[in-house]
Amino acid sequence: MTLLSIQDLRVAFRMGKVNGVLQRAEAVKGVSFDIAENTTVALVGESGSGKSVTAMSVLNLLPDNAERSGKILWQGKDLVHTPLAELQHLRGKEIACVFQDPMQSLNPVFTVGAQLCEPLIKHLKMSRRAALERAEQCLVEVGMPEPRRRLAAYPHELSGGQQQRVMIAMALACEPKLLIADEPTTALDATIQRQILELIAEIQRKHRMSVLFISHDLGVVGEIADQVLVMRHGILREQGPVERIFADPQDAYTQALLACRPALDKNPARLTVIDDHIAGRQAQQAPKPKDPHAPVVLEVKALNKSFWIKHGLFGRREFKAVQNVNFQLRKGHTLGVVGESGSGKTTMGLSLLRLHEANTGPMSGEAIFGGKNLLTLTDRERQPMRRRIQVVFQNPYASLNPRFTIGQTLLEPMDIHGIGADTTEREGRARTLLGKVGLDDKAFGKYPHEFSGGQRQRIAIARALTLNPEVLVLDEAVSALDVSVQAQVLNLLKDLQDELGLAYIFISHDLAVVRFISDEVLVMKEGIVVEQASAEQILAAPREAYTQRLLAAIPRGYRPMPAATP
């Protein structure tokens, strides 16, 4: 039976008036699909495709300036024209939601128990005692260790994965018929993502409910969904059962999405990007061999970094974030650093750049770069070194100054370091670099907010390149990007490396991406390097249990069940 039926849904946002005419931005342009009982439907698309807006319009959890039209039938009842009071009865009870960021979805001032009990007391009219018991059951169900004790815990006392479990427990508390999960694993590490995916699949089977699972990653979706919907630019491009979508995708866009994710079983020199695929171009397959005897640009020996943690009134405790890291980085090579959040991989990268404030904690070891130890340089000596080692950060929305035009952003480093004889020459150089990272000349006078995430990351790369660095630290530089955009940026990084002989330190939690770009891989856990080997070795024969776990956590897309064949 059909649980939810969406027919020709259109959602537009009012964007204020220009010359007295109301401006509308249409996010969803006529989408129709059905969700049957006891199925998992996945809604896939890049950011800006309208997938979240579609899902949120079911319960009208949209901003005030949104306008919906079309039909949303919940068991035959039209939800578009249902008054808010009635919708509130549905929210949480019949249709529950789990959001992307559990840290922001939980109220920090209430205990987990209080937040779990709220829907029970409100919707099921339970007594407090009964609600607490039910809450505990829910926590058991989502696999929370020590559920009774966790009821009295505050959200900040839980890890990201545990918080997401609490969110799911909250959603399940009233036994809804439909669970809307909006990118529930995107903010989590790969290993935690795996656990949460398994949990959602298990709960779906057990309660025989339906799940609307929203994700930008077809790999994740393939593992969990029965039906797949692919959206782009507010239009549904393709829908069908998961087997067919993976085995025989009809739409060029779906095919491209499937092709652009770095895979573990084959390692091309370049990833296929959406536009290439749609245009019918194939990515070249022959990787350019690297010189194993290239000169060593950076040698790190016994690097340690600690942070002071306040302890008691005046005391402080040393927290060892990075312990005894050793590696050599050769010109034109890439060192991949993998680990879960909190493993010290970012701290390691930032220590090399000395971007930690001095009073945060002691640092020891050696990082020999151009004959000098980076870790003991004075401020004056550090300035020329900054030219030679540069960084690109994770969040493309935060790493560019919103009040600077792209031109200003690119000229600033050259002004500081006196690169280029005069402004005209610098400007020319900045424009060349913009071309090199694949942006057109008009970008020069624009502001960061006019660009998409992938474009901003290209700008951030261009800014790092203005200084002609030898080493580039890429701190989760593609983690915040959609799979399709990620492929473009990864290709760009490879091209730049081939052309300019850059050495990369590539920090990421995604082994598939690290494997694609790296020559050597460091696997870090709790500040310690647990495994260090070439990318092929790590993949083919991981020695440590932790590495194996990281490998197993990579989403592999849809795989037909071997036992299912009669």
Place this chain on the structure above:
Amino acid sequence: MTAVINAPLAATVERSEGVWHAAWRRFKMDRIGLTSAVIVVAFLLLIVFAATGLVAKNWQEEVGVANAPPTFVGPRPPEAIGVIEVPKGPNVDLSAIDPLAPRYKEWDERAAKFKTEEVIKAETLPMGGDRFGRDVLSKAIKGTQVSVFVGVMAALVATLIGTLLGALSGFFGGKVGDFLEWLYNVFEAIPGILLIFAFAAVFGRGIGTVVLILGLTGWSGLYRQVRSEFIKHRSREYVRSAEAIGASVWSRMFTHILPNVSHVVLVRMSILVVGFIKAEVILSYLGLGVGVDDVSWGTMLAEAQSELILGHWWQLVAATVFMAVFVTAFSLMTDALRDALDPKLRGLE
């Protein structure tokens, strides 16, 4: 800094709409905000005219009769009481007993050599007169100049102090932050009016003093806000990126972070202007404000207190109307400005 970067680009590149342009575009759509801005600009023009002596130059001249009523009320009727009845009968000749009688004629002759002119004082004035017969309208205009000048200058001083200290405290934290927090706490611990009295007692009266007093006591709120913004921004990735390319501490603080928090400063400053105008009025009313030979809305209100008992309400009304119109318009303009500078509110109108 920005100017240096911009100059050579202007010729070759079409620049996209900047943050300030976009804000101005949104501001223009806000009718109330725009009307308020027009009123504020009109006041500012009035102040410029008053400062250059084009209007209200002779506000100290006693042009009307004492407590002349406003024109629209009409002249005061001649006073009925105190008119003594003229006695009937012939005049008494006192020359026999008046020792000065022989000299009257001589004095009259000498007086006739000098020109005397009877100044005819106006019975009514456009907005009435004060107890010396000074024009209340001129006083109000001159008072506007002083009051607004004090408000704006004091707000500038307070903003400068608050922004600088807040930026230092927020950006560096640690010992610098601790010291500035201590300073802030000392200022906050003393009741505001007491602090103002203390400063006033040390510096004496005068416009400059009022500006200094209000500026030195009013920075603390802005300081906290700027500090929190700097703490928030200093660990943002764009600031870190700037550090990675080797931008100096000052460049990170003032060319990177400050423009991104400037809307907070701007809005806070305009709130301060309104507050300081009111504070100046209170100070002058208490006799701690501008000097005796100056006029401000505050001194006018202080004078109005005694006049009101005699039924002379016009000075009170004039000062109140001027102040109310300006302060309301300025507040509404600030409000519209805040909306225009906050792109998150877009589309919700």
